Amino acid sequence: MAAAPDPEEILRSTSGKENFQRITRLLISGGTSLLREIFDSKCPPSNLPTILSNPVTKKKIKGAKLTLPQWHCLCPSPGVYGKSADFDVTLLVRLLRTICNLTPPSTGWDAQPAGTDHSLTADIARIKYYRNSVYGHVNQGMAIRDNEFKTLWQEISEALVRIAGQISSTRKTAWQGAIAKYLTDPLTTEDERNVQELKAWYKSDMEIKKSIDEVSERISHLETAVHEGTDLMEATVCKEAKEIKDHLEEMNQSIDTLRALLRLKIDCEAISGPGLQQGATVMIGQPQESQGVIKEGAVAPVTSSQSQVSNTTASLSGNVTNGAIPSPQKIVDLTASKYLNNLNPSTREDFNGFIRYIMKEMRKVS
16 A cells, blocks of 8 residues: 655645746736736726627627626626726636737637737737646646746746737836746745636636537537428428429319310300290300300201201301301301201200200310
């Protein structure tokens, strides 16, 4: 069984632990103060409530994915807005990235900027990048080796000095001196607060990242469901469209058939007289008009079926011989004449049969 670690060794101040606390102080205390100055230069404290109450600004802040404590710090109560003096480094970075109209560095806000990029936005992104590097030592006994400490101190210091230079040359000079003093100042109880703030900052970003990932995953699932639903809808629409098309084709065929039949439409208006008696009249009606009005048909007195048939046939034959196209009424007359000629009704019963044929069978065709 391995020996338990020595409590005195765990709690003993070491160079590595001092290095961790100094770097944390530089990053948290120095970074917070400088970022607040940059924020105040872009959103002056006297104008901050007006800026935060602007609908455009509110929309941008909603997209910043702030935590509940950050919302309370920014807006303690309805219509009341916080002061930048109360904003921690986490909130300041979020606000600078969202409402100050800063152009992100070419590598984005969440990656290490190019070594040659010394712009303000690149140095703001570096603050977060070095935060992650320093936080990585939390699980390593919160200690940083001397050689790594020198590299981190130099890189973070240069970024902070450049940020101060964005404010004024005077502030740049002041911060160069303050950073040099930080390096040799004795550690205080305030340094432990910096360590806790570093942890809280990292935890806040991880929670936001997790929230964004969950939302992105839900959006991805929703897009997939919509895509699948769209495919199903398209298949259903195509099927229904084909059925409608087929149905329309059937209707068109039926309409064509009806048109052909309507050309031979026969409508008997009335037949009066007792059979083939002297003075009987036969009336074959004209086709109905489009409004449904039936015109009165031609009436011809008939003394015998043979004379009526021969007269009608002779009239139609003459028209056809002369090359004239007979009218629909004459075609109907010819049909009736041919039937009478073949039937040659000589009795009332035969004539009544002819009438039934006209009234029943020809109407079916109509």
